[in-house]
Amino acid sequence: MTLRVKLVLAAMFASSSGLLLLLLFIVIEVPDLIDLMGYTALGLIVASCLLLSGALAAFFTRTLDNSLTALEVGLLNFKDNDFSVNIPVTGDKQLQALADLFNESAGILRKERQYIYQRELLLDKVIQSSPNIMLLFDDQQRIIYANDAARHAFNQGSRIEGCLLPELLATQPEALVTALNNPKGGLFTTAGVDGAEDETWHLSRGRFMLNGQYHHLLLLKQMTRELNRQEVAVWKKVIRIISHELNNSVAPIASMVKSGRKITASIDDPKLALIFDTIEDRTQHLSQFIFNYARFAKLPLPKKTAVDWQKLTEQLRQHYQFTIEDSLPREPGYFDLVQMEQVLLNLLKNAHESGSQPSEISLSVQVTQLDEQQRGVMIVVADAGSGMSSDVLAQALLPFYSTKQTGTGLGLPLCREILEAHDGHISLHNRQPQGLEVRLWLPE
Template sequence: MALLSYFSLRTKLILGAILASQVGTGLSMLLMQQLIHPQTLIGTSSFVFVLILISAGICAWVISHLATRTLATSLDALEVGLLNFKDNDFSVTIPVGGDRQLQALTTLFNESAETLRQERQYIYQRELLLDKVIQSSPNVMLLLDDEQRIIYANNAARHLFNKGVRIEGLNLLTLLESVSDELSRALQNPKGGLFSLAGSEEGEDETWHLSRGQFLLNGQYHHLLLLKQMTHELNRQEVAVWKKVIRIISHELNNSVAPIASMVNSGRMITRELNDPKLSMIFDTIEDRTNHLSQFIFNYARFAKLPLPKRSAVDWHKLTEQLAQHYSFKLLGELPESEGSLDLIQMEQVLLNLLKNAHESGSAADGITLSIEASKLVDGTSGINIEINDEGSGMPPEVLKQALLPFYSTKQSGTGLGLPLCREIIEAHDGRISLHNRDDVGLCVRVWLPSNEA
């Protein structure tokens, strides 16, 4: 029995057919000779007997070989197909043939192969989609093993830690040697949470949130680190709170200012015949301060109720000509050939405010420059870069960090809403604004706006 295990199924069937034919033929011959010529049984020619057995065996082999050819072909095809399955190749199909059972078996194999092909294609497409989403995410993602070796990192992580170069396979501790101390301490802390990094040229500290996760895969623990920059989101929430406060205060003040203005007019009419200079001075003072308070409320309400941008085509040449009618500046470089898609009124208000600040910085008029040029970010996003430079006194670091916050002003009569309003308008255009002191003298205000078709 052990010897038979080395033979294929087809060989076993052929051997079985030959053996059965030999035994059947031999028994038939002995029975026939016993019945027909019992007295010649012993004298029968052995040569004829052997010749008949050999002929019967050959016939049995030929017939069984032809009969099992389809079975052998199907079994070989199934074996090759299953070996391809083992190698994760599901492209093979088997021709359907043979008897009903073989046809059912090969049909089931082909259906299984088709299902596996579809499942693999679906998984492959999902993996591509997931990888595309992760690589496009602005959040930093790192996947580590128990040895703190980086298994996976997205583009944001590569740019944060290694200037866009791949970091898979590196050790996290080795990688942290080239980053800031604040970031290194945050990543080596076993707990997540908020932490701050010193700002670059914007002069504003960056707030980040670190979250950690751990899961078991293939018997090995993996550690997931997620870093999300919260500066923009926190600023939006802060501004939203300020807007709510402004709306409440404006509502209450308006409820008081309106009756006061009405009573002043009524008082003037009642005391008109008295012709008392003191009363006129009192009413004039009340009216003047009421108008001033109304204008004060209007300016803050404008910040709190800033409408969404209404984009339209903007001709940069016409825009710079309109700006030059209000404030002088030197235009540097060539203007973009393509038109922008912006809210012209809001953007003109932003640039006028920035030019006004430049003229009030103590800079000479010929030292104020404006440049508008097409630019492209590292990730390939196209946009417009606007820079306003002056030769004034610049800003101290503590002022630079708070210049974009509402109500913060170093001017005696300032409302602290000029730059915050500019920031709100620019961010509503999906852009950003940054302030930093120039290397030699003065301040540089940089505005970046994404390109949008009109």
């Protein structure tokens, strides 16, 4: 029974009680009234009074009933997390104040919900765009949440929510499985595939209570490039110090050689001339040696411009012979022309020194899509030489490592430094049955 019905019944009860008391008083004071009017007339009067009181009560409680109904509907919407409703401001001052308070509360809740929704969208966007792998799973190791990086790492970009973690690890490298099964976090390394560089990862774990159940959070961060950058930064600092000290010694020696030649110009002694020639030759060689190392230590930031692939390959052909696999992209590349030309000349030079026939050295340029977010260009320089052993592949990109007697060990490390400055990467792969393939990836 609603409040309005109760109020109407209460009004009718009050009216009937008052009317009955009035009739009782009249009957006592005027005994002949019943005989004069009759019971039927008195009954009609009583019924009319009851109906009139009920109608008046229903009319005057209509606004109250509408306001209470609107408030009830609004509160039910609040219960369903819907804060978009406003109730009409009608009735007396108390009902209007109540309606104003409800509408004001609804407005505040809408703003708060919009703010929280925007924060959730921003947080989800940040998490989904992060290159770090994020996995959230329960005590049964069922995946509750995973970001885009995790989906690409474990299931080729497909959704993994609802899957079991052991099922996802079935096709993963042994080092990764061992690290994830270890209750502690830390650094671990996975072996590179087909001669690619080993990858170093950092694993961190978290455990918290959510909805009365424990959940586990795994974060995997790719540390390979960061560690490489730190290692290269150390090498650069060492090179700068050594170059500075050597220059301080080479410059006076070269000056003294010139002074010595002038002082002994009147002395015709072949041995003395040989001594000066040897010293001058070695100082020049040492100066060139220092210049090559300084170039690695002081590599400038790339100045990217649009580069036509056809013109670039024609410039490269002026130095080394090679064939072009497939067709070149029509759209120009976007990189530092001088630096990338230096990279490709170095790789073509290595290919010609590998024992490969010039006709078997090739270069290809293909637009590639690594994943949904990474689109770029893959440049491949291939030869049919002797290739590299697994040990050499693992160390070929390290500074100062060289298998050549006269090599400085800076050619491939300089290539890697240039590629990484372009936000790209380089990898070395042995070909079958023989030869080496160097892959360069540049983002668009």
